[in-house]
Each structure stands twice: as C-alpha cells, then as structure tokens.
Amino acid sequence: xxxxxxxxxxxxxxxxxxxxxxxxxxxxCALVSTSWTPRAQRNIFAxxxxxxxxxxxxxxxxxxxxxxxxxxxxxxxxxxRVCLLGDELAAFPPSPEGSPAAAAVQLFPNIREVAVVKFTxxxxxxxxESILAAVPAVAALSxxxxxxxxxxxxxxxxxxxxxxxxxxxxxxxxxxxxxxPTLRKLSIRNLQALQxxxxxxxxxxxxxxxxxxxxxxxxxxxxxxxxxxTQTWLPFLPSIGRNLQRCAVTINDVVPHRSVSFxxxxxxxxxxxxxxxxYNALLACPHLHSLGIKYDGxxxxxxxxxxxxxxxxxxxxxxxxxxxxxxALLSRADVPFPxxxxxxxxxxxxxxxxxxxxxxxxxxxxxxxxxxxxxxxWYLHVELEEMxxxxxxxxxxxxxxCRNADVRAALLRxxxxxxxxxxxxxxxxxxxxxxxxx
Numbered sequence: 001x002x003x004x005x006x007x008x009x010x011x012x013x014x015x016x017x018x019x020x021x022x023x024x025x026x027x028x029c030a031l032v033s034t035s036w037t038p039r040a041q042r043n044i045f046a047x048x049x050x051x052x053x054x055x056x057x058x059x060x061x062x063x064x065x066x067x068x069x070x071x072x073x074x075x076x077x078x079x080x081r082v083c084l085l086g087d088e089l090a091a092f093p094p095s096p097e098g099s100p101a102a103a104a105v106q107l108f109p110n111i112r113e114v115a116v117v118k119f120t121x122x123x124x125x126x127x128x129e130s131i132l133a134a135v136p137a138v139a140a141l142s143x144x145x146x147x148x149x150x151x152x153x154x155x156x157x158x159x160x161x162x163x164x165x166x167x168x169x170x171x172x173x174x175x176x177x178x179x180x181p182t183l184r185k186l187s188i189r190n191l192q193a194l195q196x197x198x199x200x201x202x203x204x205x206x207x208x209x210x211x212x213x214x215x216x217x218x219x220x221x222x223x224x225x226x227x228x229x230t231q232t233w234l235p236f237l238p239s240i241g242r243n244l245q246r247c248a249v250t251i252n253d254v255v256p257h258r259s260v261s262f263x264x265x266x267x268x269x270x271x272x273x274x275x276x277x278x279y280n281a282l283l284a285c286p287h288l289h290s291l292g293i294k295y296d297g298x299x300x301x302x303x304x305x306x307x308x309x310x311x312x313x314x315x316x317x318x319x320x321x322x323x324x325x326x327x328a329l330l331s332r333a334d335v336p337f338p339x340x341x342x343x344x345x346x347x348x349x350x351x352x353x354x355x356x357x358x359x360x361x362x363x364x365x366x367x368x369x370x371x372x373x374x375x376x377x378w379y380l381h382v383e384l385e386e387m388x389x390x391x392x393x394x395x396x397x398x399x400x401x402c403r404n405a406d407v408r409a410a411l412l413r414x415x416x417x418x419x420x421x422x423x424x425x426x427x428x429x430x431x432x433x434x435x436x437x438x
Contacts, residue, residue: 012036020046125204183217
C-alpha cells in the first residue's frame with residue numbers, strides 16, 4: 001500500500017471532502033500534514049453557526065470564531081453559509097447595521113447562503129431587507145422556525161388573495177433599490193404565527209422580493225409551513241417562471257373534526273380548489289425538475305394530532321385528491337414539465353387513509369411511464385410523517401408511538417410495487433427505516 005504522502009493532492013482532497021460534516025474526523029485530518037490542513041479547514045468552516053441570545057447579542061461562540069480568524073485570517077474567507085440561530089426569544093433587529101447578518105458578514109465576507117432560525121420579528125420583509133443589505137450577493141435564504149409577533153388589529157389580520165397574477169413594476173427611481181438578481185434558493189419552514197398573520201407576512205415577503213427583482217432568479221423554492229402560506233405565493237409563480245427547477249410545498253384538503261382555528265372556516269371543496277390552483281400555477285414553471293408535496297391530512301398543528309396516534313378511536317383522515325389532481329396535471333396533452341426528474345411526497349397517513357391511494361398510485365404510474373412523455377423521470381420518494389424529519393415540522397411526533405406504523409409501511413410498499421419494472425427508483429421512508437426498493 002502506498003504511503004499517504006505519495007497520494008496525489010487531488011485524491012487527498014477528494015478523501016477529505018467525503019468527510020464533510022464529520023467535524024471530529026476533519027479536525028484529525030487537519031493535523032496529519034500541512035498538505036491536508038487547508039482542505040480540512042475548508043470543510044470545517046464551510047458552514048458556521050452563530051448563536052444569539054434573547055437580547056440579540058452574539059454568544060461566546062462568536063468571540064471564539066473572532067479569535068480563530070485573528071490567528072488564521074485565511075479562515076475568514078472560507079465560510080459560504082452562515083446559520084444565524086436565535087433562542088426563540090431573540091428579536092431580529094430591523095436595522096441592517098445592527099442585524100445578526102451584518103455581524104456575520106463583517107466576520108466572514110464571502111458568505112453567500114444565510115439561514116435565519118428561531119428568531120422573533122414583526123415583519124418577514126424586514127428580515128429579507130436586512131439580509132440583502134448585509135449580503136448583497138446572497139444566493140440562498142432560509143427562514144425557519146421564525147415567530148412573527150402579531151400587530152393588534154380589530155378583527156385580526158386577514159389575507160385576501162389577489163384575483164389575478166401579481167404584476168410587479170420595478171422602477172429604478174422607486175423606493176426599493178434594485179440590484180441584479182442573485183437569489184437562487186428560498187426556503188420558508190414552519191412559520192410560528194396565527195394563520196392570517198403568516199399569510200399576510202408571507203405575501204408581503206414575496207411582494208418585497210419581487211419588487212427587488214429577486215424572484216426572477218429563483219431556481220429552488222420551499223414553502224414548508226402551513227398550507228395557507230403556499231397559497232400566498234401562487235400569484236408570484238409567473239414572475240418566477242421559467243427558471244424554477246425545484247419546488248416543495250405544503251398542501252391540505254382535510255377539514256378536521258375538531259376546531260382548528262385556521263381551517264374552521266374552510267370546506268373540503270374550498271381546500272380542493274386551493275390544491276387545484278397550486279397545480280395550475282405551476283404551469284408557469286415548465287423547467288421544473290423536482291416537485292415535493294407535504295400533505296398534511298389532519299392539520300399538523302391540531303392539538304388532537306398526538307392523541308390521534310395514541311387513541312385508536314381518533315383517526316386522522318387522508319384523501320388521495322392531491323395525488324389525483326397531480327396526475328391529471330401530468331396527463332395533459334401538452335407535457336407540462338418535460339424535464340421532470342423526481343417526485344417526493346411527505347404524507348400524514350393511516351391504514352384507512354392509505355387504502356384509498358392504490359388507484360391514485362396506478363394512475364400516477366401510467367402518467368409517468370407513458371413512452372416519450374417524461375424521459376428524464378427516474379425517482380419517486382414517499383415518506384411517512386412519523387420519520388420526524390423530511391419536509392415538515394414533525395419533530396414533536398418523535399416521542400409518540402405511532403399506531404400501526406409497520407402495517408402502514410407495508411401497505412405503502414405493496415401499493416408502490418406496481419412501479420417495479422418501470423425503470424423508476426422507488427424509495428420509501430418510515431420511522432425506522434429508509435429503503436430504496438428497486
């Protein structure tokens with residue numbers, strides 16, 4: 001066996017890159033030799049997390065990183081992604097000069113991806129403005145577990161969808177300074193707010209980014225919060241249009257048997273219409289490569305959810321309508337997404353609900369496998385919600401003993417068996433396993 005010192009540097013770099021995310025091993029690699037150190041450091045510091053206290057002041061971790069940068073200035077140029085992590089009470093300052101993003105970019109000037117996690121704010125557009133002001137060349141923005149403080153208004157805040165696609169005029173002399181678009185990835189996950197507040201702020205964020213010209217460059221869009229948040233972005237899909245390649249959203253069409261505030265006024269027919277509107281809006285994105293659907297069934301945030309997994313008399317309901325409508329879209333005479341490669345589903349399921357899906361899976365297979373229509377399609381992934389991961393905020397279910405988990409997983413695998421021999425890779429994930437079937 002050749003000694004490590006005789007390996008080509010390209011081989012060494014590849015080996016070290018394979019350890020990305022394993023900080024302990026990367027630290028050991030950095031000590032092997034001077035030729036290993038730069039690559040190991042690049043992987044260690046490719047992404048940094050900056051925790052902030054409830055008063056918005058960085059924790060001691062920030063000071064530690066400052067000391068590291070002072071000792072090795074080259075490290076300051078390595079991070080490309082920064083996670084600004086609050087403690088759920090930390091307020092995101094509206095002033096760009098005093099924002100966490102400004103503090104981060106001052107330390108690491110080459111940041112291109114920013115994640116804002118567990119902060120509180122009064123306005124989602126303020127977060128976007130702060131990030132864009134501090135990191136003008138930002139390529140990816142993620143907003144996750146952010147709590148939006150409600151502004152007291154008589155009757156609360158209600159979002160009314162526009163009757164037609166939003167047309168945004170970008171004027172150089174307007175109040176918003178327009179830069180060449182750089183934002184390629186946008187992710188909104190698990191907004192913490194009343195439904196009307198979440199919808200209003202989500203729409204305001206989309207409108208703000210559209211006015212800045214940042215939507216036209218989006219390649220990836222994740223709307224993995226409440227289904228109502230998904231609806232606020234539909235008028236802007238024509239503005240995103242032809243560049244969008246990856247989209248993942250939350251939808252739902254089940255009216256709960258208990259009072260859940262943000263669904264209580266909606267009928268099943270209205271929720272069906274919202275799903276249809278989303279699929280129709282996707283027609284403005286013909287270059288879509290990957291589509292992810294997180295289907296709630298019984299709304300995720302219902303207080304009865306955990307009880308429904310422990311009490312056999314409470315059965316969360318599911319409906320294959322979202323799958324049937326997607327199949328209808330894919331079966332159009334004019335192929336809507338000729339470059340489609342993957343479909344990913346995250347489904348809240350029961351044995352009773354999954355038993356309704358067999359015909360829907362059959363129709364989907366027929367639509368995808370029709371010769372010449374989707375030649376690029378190769379991957380179908382279905383995830384049951386008890387994974388505690390995936391698209392949705394399922395972490396609160398991790399301690400719940402889901403009823404009939406094995407039975408549901410077996411039923412799903414049996415239904416997807418119809419894809420065998422189709423040339424499509426099928427992957428099923430449950431609480432205990434993630435398996436590629438064929």
